[in-house]
Amino acid sequence: MALREEAASSSAKGAPGATSASKRVELQLPSQLGYEKVAMNTAANLARLMGFSKERIEDLKTAVAEACINAIEHGNKLDGSLNVGVILSAGPGSLEVKATDSGEGLPGAGGVVTGAPDIDRKMHEQEAARGMGMFLIQSMVDEVEWESSPPAGSYARMVIHLRQATA
Numbered sequence: 300m301a302l303r304e305e306a307a308s309s310s311a312k313g314a315p316g317a318t319s320a321s322k323r324v325e326l327q328l329p330s331q332l333g334y335e336k337v338a339m340n341t342a343a344n345l346a347r348l349m350g351f352s353k354e355r356i357e358d359l360k361t362a363v364a365e366a367c368i369n370a371i372e373h374g375n376k377l378d379g380s381l382n383v384g385v386i387l388s389a390g391p392g393s394l395e396v397k398a399t400d401s402g403e404g405l406p407g408a409g410g411v412v413t414g415a416p417d418i419d420r421k422m423h424e425q426e427a428a429r430g431m432g433m434f435l436i437q438s439m440v441d442e443v444e445w446e447s448s449p450p451a452g453s454y455a456r457m458v459i460h461l462r463q464a465t466a
């Protein structure tokens with residue numbers, strides 16, 4: 300696993316998000332279950348530096364872990380020769396996380412999760428037990444998109460805002 304951090308500029312206090320420039324942290328994860336935790340904890344540490352609340356950090360951790368598990372499992376099909384890329388970009392008011400894989404992306408049109416999973420039906424085996432990840436991701440972050448097979452691979456892109464819009 301390689302870890303690279305690019306800081307376009309640094310503030311006096313050194314906290315990401317304190318300046319208008321965005322700061323980037325990149326991870327390359329083996330396509331093996333368990334490594335999603337490396338991305339999850341890195342994202343949480345970065346979000347902490349940026350001043351996100353504990354609650355939002357927990358949301359972010361769930362979303363990042365689910366996106367990485369999907370990239371490992373569905374995108375790269377647990378192929379040990381392929382890596383999952385995780386690019387974290389800390390901007391002045393938001394954190395963007397891109398989880399990339401070498402697969403073809405979502406089947407069909409993909410993109411937006413419409414129906415919420417029915418937990419009761421899942422528990423009574425009237426609905427497939429799986430199929431929670433994308434719904435969770437969509438519920439936890441402010442923006443999400445899934446891109447299939449661009450030249451650099453497929454990815455899930457998530458953005459979480461430091462200040463949530465008030466309704």
Ligand SMILES: Nc1ncnc2c1ncn2[C@@H]1O[C@H](COP(=O)(O)OP(=O)(O)OP(=O)(O)O)[C@@H](O)[C@H]1O
Nearest residue numbers: 369370373374402404405406429430431432433434
């Ligand atoms: N990175 C990806 N590449 C290819 N297909 C994907 C990717 N992420 C998700 N999918 C497809 O979308 C489906 C739904 O994903 P989702 O995470 O919601 O559920 P799941 O992974 O099947 O189960 P769970 O996340 O509950 O363990 C997957 O079954 C898979 O077909």
Ligand SMILES: [Mg+2]
Nearest residue numbers: 368369432433
């Ligand atoms: Mg999943």
